[in-house]
Amino acid sequence: MIDKIARSAADALHGIADGSTVLIGGFGEAGNPTELVHALIDQGARDLVVVNNNAGNGEIGLARLLQAGRVRKLICSFPRSSHGHVFDDLYRAGKIELELVPQGTLAERIRAGGAGIPAFYTPTAAGTDLAVGKETRTFAGREHVLETAIRGDVALIKAEAADRWGNLVYRKAARNFGAVMATAADTTIAQVRRVVPLGELDPEAIVTPSIFVAHVVAVPNPVSERDSLLALDKGLAA
Amino acid sequence: MTGWTLDQMAARTAADIADGAFVNLGIGLPERVADHVPAGREFILHSENGILGMGPRPAAEDEDMELINAGKKPVTLVAGGAFFHHADSFAMIRGGHIDVCILGAFEVSCDGDLANWSTGTGGVPAVGGAMDLAAGARAVRVLTAHTTKAGAPKLLERLTLPATGRGVVDRVYTDLAVLEPAGDHFRVIELAPGISLEEVAARTSAPVSLP
Numbered sequence: 001m002i003d004k005i006a007r008s009a010a011d012a013l014h015g016i017a018d019g020s021t022v023l024i025g026g027f028g029e030a031g032n033p034t035e036l037v038h039a040l041i042d043q044g045a046r047d048l049v050v051v052n053n054n055a056g057n058g059e060i061g062l063a064r065l066l067q068a069g070r071v072r073k074l075i076c077s078f079p080r081s082s083h084g085h086v087f088d089d090l091y092r093a094g095k096i097e098l099e100l101v102p103q104g105t106l107a108e109r110i111r112a113g114g115a116g117i118p119a120f121y122t123p124t125a126a127g128t129d130l131a132v133g134k135e136t137r138t139f140a141g142r143e144h145v146l147e148t149a150i151r152g153d154v155a156l157i158k159a160e161a162a163d164r165w166g167n168l169v170y171r172k173a174a175r176n177f178g179a180v181m182a183t184a185a186d187t188t189i190a191q192v193r194r195v196v197p198l199g200e201l202d203p204e205a206i207v208t209p210s211i212f213v214a215h216v217v218a219v220p221n222p223v224s225e226r227d228s229l230l231a232l233d234k235g236l237a238a
Numbered sequence: 239m240t241g242w243t244l245d246q247m248a249a250r251t252a253a254d255i256a257d258g259a260f261v262n263l264g265i266g267l268p269e270r271v272a273d274h275v276p277a278g279r280e281f282i283l284h285s286e287n288g289i290l291g292m293g294p295r296p297a298a299e300d301e302d303m304e305l306i307n308a309g310k311k312p313v314t315l316v317a318g319g320a321f322f323h324h325a326d327s328f329a330m331i332r333g334g335h336i337d338v339c340i341l342g343a344f345e346v347s348c349d350g351d352l353a354n355w356s357t358g359t360g361g362v363p364a365v366g367g368a369m370d371l372a373a374g375a376r377a378v379r380v381l382t383a384h385t386t387k388a389g390a391p392k393l394l395e396r397l398t399l400p401a402t403g404r405g406v407v408d409r410v411y412t413d414l415a416v417l418e419p420a421g422d423h424f425r426v427i428e429l430a431p432g433i434s435l436e437e438v439a440a441r442t443s444a445p446v447s448l449p
Contacts, residue, residue, distance in 0.1 A: 027287040027324070028310035029303045053324075078366040082310070091362055100363055103286060104328030104370030111325040124332060124373040127404040129356070130365065172321055173288050174304040179323035207323070226303055 004166040004216050005195055009039035012189045012215035016045045016154055023110065023152035023185050024052040024062060025178035028081075029225035031170070033158040033191045034061040036217065040156065041065055047072045051110070051150055053103065053177060055079035055087035058229045066090055075150065077103035083229055100130060105147050107180055113151035114183025114212075121146055155185035158222070159208065161194040166213030167206045168192070175207060182212040191219045239437055241384075241413040241430040249274035250428075251340055251381050251411045252281075259337040260284055260330075262371060264354075265309040268340040268381050282318075284336055286367040288327045291319025308367065331367065332374040339375040341368065343382045343410075345397050348444040350407040350419035352380065353399035365402070372403025384412035384441050391443040393417065393424060414438050417446070425449050 006012035013036070016022070022040070026032030041064060050071050055078075056063030063086040065071060074096060079087055090096040101109070102124050112120055121144035125131045135146040157178035160171040168190055170178060182188045190208075195218050242250060248270035255261060255271075257279040263269050272294065275281055283292040285307045292307060293314035301312035315321075330336055345353040352372055356363040372378055385391055393410065409427075410417045415438050416428040423445035426438060439446045 028306055030287070030306055031304070078364045079362050080364040084362070088362055098362075100365055102365050102369040103324075103367040104332050104374070107324040107328045108332070122332065122373070125369045126373070127401060128369060129400045130369065170321075172302065172304040172315075173285070173306060175321055175323050176287050176327075177324045180325045224303070 003164045004213060005164055006215045006217050009036055009191070009217045010042065012217050013039050013043045016040065016043055018045050019047045020045055020153040021049040021051065021151070023150075023155040023181040024050055025155070025157035025176065025181050027053050027173070027176040028057070030172070031158050031174035031176045031178050032061050032225065033156045034223050034225065035219045036156040036189060036191050037061045037065055041068050041070065046070050049073045049075065051075045051106075051152065053077050053106065054081055055084060057081040057225060058083040058232050059086060060223060060225060060228045063087065066096065071096060073097040073099065075099040075101060075106070077101055077106050083232060102130065107177065109147055109150040110177070110180050110184045112149040114180065117149055119146055119148045150184065152181065152185035153187065155181040155188040157181055157188065157190050159190050159192045161196050161201065162190060162192040162213070162216040163196055163198045163201055165198060165210035166190070166216055167201050167210045168208035168213060169201055169205055170207055179208050182208045187214045188212055189215045189217065191217045191222070193220055193222070194218075239433065241433050244270060245274065247381060247411055247413055250416065251379065252276060254379075254409070255279070255281060255338055260290070260335065262286065262331065262336050262339040262375060264339070264341040264368070266342050268342060269307075269309070271340050271381070284327075284330060285313070286327055286331070288322050288324060289313070289315065289319065290322075291316045293319070328367070328370055331370045334374055334376055336371070336375045338377045338379060339371040340379050340381050341371060343380045343392060344399050345392050345394055346380050346407050346410055346419065347394050347397050348419050348424050349421055350405040351397050352378070352402045352407050353397045355402050356400045358399050368402045372406045377408055378403070378406045380407050380410045382410070382412060384414045384438070391441055393442045393444060395444040414441065423447055
């Protein structure tokens with residue numbers, strides 16, 4: 001019987017190797033698999049390349065992973081946040097490599113990775129510093145930049161509900177990168193608020209079909225990043 | 239010299255957006271455009287993180303951190319709104335489906351170059367969706383103060399900061415005027431009440447002229 005519901009996050013993350021590329025879902029707080037990232041810290045993998053739209057906020061989730069010194073390189077579009085001191089300090093000290101990618105190019109590179117497309121041309125960033133050193137080609141009189149696909153060894157994402165096959169539905173704007181990253185990793189691990197019986201998810205509404213998901217971890221009450229930031233502010237003010 | 243207030247600037251920007259347009263608003267001042275939709279018109283607001291039909295800020299007790307805008311602030315969804323993932327959201331932008339985007343700017347040049355992602359030295363660079371919008375939106379318009387807080391011109395003959403896109407800006411709305419990049423100068427489409435062309439010229443680092 002197929003049953004992708006893991007007994008624990010530790011079980012789901014077992015075997016992630018040093019040097020892995022880890023896709024981490026989320027845009028700001030929405031869709032961030034904070035509990036899986038904390039389990040990755042406990043798991044111990046080092047020298048990671050992380051792909052996330054941002055660079056962590058406060059001192060939980062990705063920020064905590066960075067703080068623990070586990071990340072060699074970050075691929076992201078917007079490494080600024082309201083409480084971005086962890087990344088800022090590492091970046092200014094030269095302790096982390098940053099590959100800055102336009103957000104749509106980042107999403108499309110991941111989509112391409114999941115769809116077996118090794119590279120594609122886009123007009124985004126043509127003529128800018130972010131195209132320096134990249135191949136260009138003119139289509140219909142307009143310069144385009146060659147961008148390569150991104151694949152992960154692992155994707156850590158957050159969804160709202162899953163069944164034992166690993167079908168996923170999301171909630172509101174927390175879908176963001178999760179549904180794209182799920183397609184582009186060798187092993188996709190989803191944390192979900194609810195696990196429901198097979199057949200209960202409306203087939204017309206399933207966003208990520210089971211084929212893209214390896215493990216599901218139930219996290220009924222995920223940590224609130226906003227609450228964590230408020231606590232951090234109080235601590236800093238004290 | 240006074241010129242337009244921030245709300246008047248936003249209203250002037252909104253006045254040029256057609257009924258039924260799909261509109262992406264940048265972080266900061268451009269967000270105000272949503273508060274000035276002219277009577278009888280309907281805009282559908284797109285948010286890069288996967289929302290069409292974005293509505294105004296909710297009451298504090300209704301805030302939901304899974305329903306946020308590009309600036310990571312809580313928003314609402316209007317009737318008819320939809321959610322989708324990031325690749326679809328940027329297909330809307332990069333595929334030319336967004337009619338208008340209103341962006342902030344550090345600098346705009348008179349040949350339509352835009353700089354709004356990097357201050358060049360020191361700070362952490364952050365591009366987000368700006369280059370995708372600059373390349374993919376059908377119209378790229380800038381809403382910004384005419385000068386920096388220190389009084390330095392933001393409208394220049396040539397950018398001094400790294401470009402977000404080249405030759406992409408088709409209109410600029412400031413506190414002093416509405417202008418169009420026209421190659422070797424800015425064409426002044428409209429002056430704010432009480433503002434003279436000479437006053438605009440004195441605060442612009444490129445030639446300006448009336449059409």
